Amino acid sequence: VLSIRGIQDEDPPDPQIMRLDNMLLAEGVSGPEKGGGSAAAAAAAAAAGGSPGADGGIEHSDYRAKLAQIRQIYHSELEKYEQACSEFTNHVMNLLREQSRTRPISPKEIERMVAIIHRKFSSIQMQLKQSTCEAVMILRSRFLDARRKRRNFNKQATEVLNEYFYSHLSNPYPSEEAKEELAKKCAITVSQVSNWFGNKRIRYKKNIGKFQEEANLYAVKTAVDAASVSAQASQANSPATPNSGSVVTGRDREVRGARHNWPSVVRVREGLAGRFIAHQRLLWWAGRSAR
DNA sequence: GCAGATGATTCCGC
DNA sequence: GCGGAATCATCTGC
Numbered sequence: 001v002l003s004i005r006g007i008q009d010e011d012p013p014d015p016q017i018m019r020l021d022n023m024l025l026a027e028g029v030s031g032p033e034k035g036g037g038s039a040a041a042a043a044a045a046a047a048a049g050g051s052p053g054a055d056g057g058i059e060h061s062d063y064r065a066k067l068a069q070i071r072q073i074y075h076s077e078l079e080k081y082e083q084a085c086s087e088f089t090n091h092v093m094n095l096l097r098e099q100s101r102t103r104p105i106s107p108k109e110i111e112r113m114v115a116i117i118h119r120k121f122s123s124i125q126m127q128l129k130q131s132t133c134e135a136v137m138i139l140r141s142r143f144l145d146a147r148r149k150r151r152n153f154n155k156q157a158t159e160v161l162n163e164y165f166y167s168h169l170s171n172p173y174p175s176e177e178a179k180e181e182l183a184k185k186c187a188i189t190v191s192q193v194s195n196w197f198g199n200k201r202i203r204y205k206k207n208i209g210k211f212q213e214e215a216n217l218y219a220v221k222t223a224v225d226a227a228s229v230s231a232q233a234s235q236a237n238s239p240a241t242p243n244s245g246s247v248v249t250g251r252d253r254e255v256r257g258a259r260h261n262w263p264s265v266v267r268v269r270e271g272l273a274g275r276f277i278a279h280q281r282l283l284w285w286a287g288r289s290a291r
Numbered sequence: 292g293c294a295g296a297t298g299a300t301t302c303c304g305c
Numbered sequence: 306g307c308g309g310a311a312t313c314a315t316c317t318g319c
């Protein structure tokens with residue numbers, strides 16, 4: 001085990017160890033105590049979009065407690081390794097001293113032997129550092145992953161998004177401006193709007209049949225809204241502008257629809273069947289309202 | 292407790 | 306950089 005073959009006298013610092021050391025230092029595991037890594041936790045929580053709410057506080061303290069536990073285990077193991085290393089070094093030194101009675105042993109040889117022992121123990125230390133880093137990573141993902149803080153959007157927000165989606169069914173790709181407008185209306189971020197449309201498009205395309213009823217409902221809603229806008233517009237003697245909330249023009253929709261390869265069947269559905277269903281529903285709705 | 296719904300993330304291609 | 310697809314993790318209704 002203590003072969004000295006291929007060992008150089010002076011090795012450059014291992015970049016792997018340096019990376020591990022830096023990470024452990026940044027997380028507050030190694031180095032001076034800094035509140036059990038609360039700074040790192042706070043930074044990570046902020047990066048994950050976490051707000052300092054009541055439950056966030058509980059999770060935060062839980063995170064700190066677990067991190068402190070990791071820190072404690074890391075230091076106690078490190079101490080054990082260092083102790084074992086010095087004990088083993090002493091043992092080998094004693095053996096060499098004994099051997100020096102029978103054969104000449106140069107100080108250089110002793111020095112080399114000690115270096116070999118230290119190298120072996122430092123590779124064990126690296127394993128400890130690696131597993132500690134893994135533990136911290138798991139802890140971080142466990143506590144700070146945004147997916148674990150998922151909350152459903154409120155009903156009004158979902159309605160706004162669905163209204164936009166179904167009224168732009170031929171090309172449900174809101175522009176950046178439209179996304180910002182929707183985000184403002186729903187009190188969510190633009191990224192969340194993008195996520196929502198991404199998920200919606202996929203899930204709609206996968207199972208159009210399932211979403212048909214929902215599409216119909218929103219088609220009716222849109223038709224009723226358009227009718228009411230139209231009525232108001234004609235009262236005010238001004239031209240009606242259906243879908244005036246949309247930032248995307250008809251031409252844009254055609255071009256971008258083709259680019260994104262949104263299924264043409266969906267476009268037909270909105271164009272003919274959708275309009276027919278909307279018309280039927282409108283009649284039904286009008287009759288019901290009259291009663 | 293379970294199945295389905297839903298918001299977020301990741302990977303990949305364009 | 307954006308969107309599609311797969312997947313994860315959580316929420317919700319039963």
